[in-house]
Amino acid sequence: GQQVMQIPQYQHVQEGEDFTTYCNSSTTLSNIQWYKQRPGGHPVFLIQLVKSGEVKKQKRLTFQFGEAKKNSSLHITATQTTDVGTYFCAGRKSTASKLTFGTGTRLQVTL
């Protein structure tokens, strides 16, 4: 079945440092979504990428979808303590298929 892996599993940075999480799918994806889950909370939708090579930005967050539509990345510039949480990518093989979540990357930010 479809597998979506993320690396690293966990990262601890100091506030102000950059952070990147990488998402790799075993199959080509129709689209990919990114979610953030705060400790004790539920996943909150961040963004969806659809096109090959697409890059989208949300303030300090930059999302990229690979040319082959099998991988994606989320980069946070100058992290803040409010960025703490687990970041999940989630992909679909087709627009009608189920969403498969990645393994997640837990980000810890300290002062």
Place this chain on the structure above:
Amino acid sequence: GAVVSQHPSWVICKSGTSVKIECRSLDFQATTMFWYRQFPKQSLMLMATSNEGSKATYEQGVEKDKFLINHASLTLSTLTVTSAHPEDSSFYICSARERREGGDEQFFGPGTRLTVL
């Protein structure tokens, strides 16, 4: 964005009892809802897809007789954990799909934390 609610937000029950969790789409109709389970420090695992007016589709390894799903209306799906045991303790999250032009969107509920004693 669209809003999905879940009730209860947390529940503690004794081993052997059944627990019902409700998932509602508040401002849109959802022909399809999804039930996920998340264990501590792990990812969301899809348990089943709930289709309004028909039987749910369960993922491999999920017991349909233990996790009963009912999607009786376009805004409500329920998950009943029957004869719950401590290993069923988990965070259960539902999601509702809204059909839109240009592609469907999936909205997540706030989750239900189940603790079985």
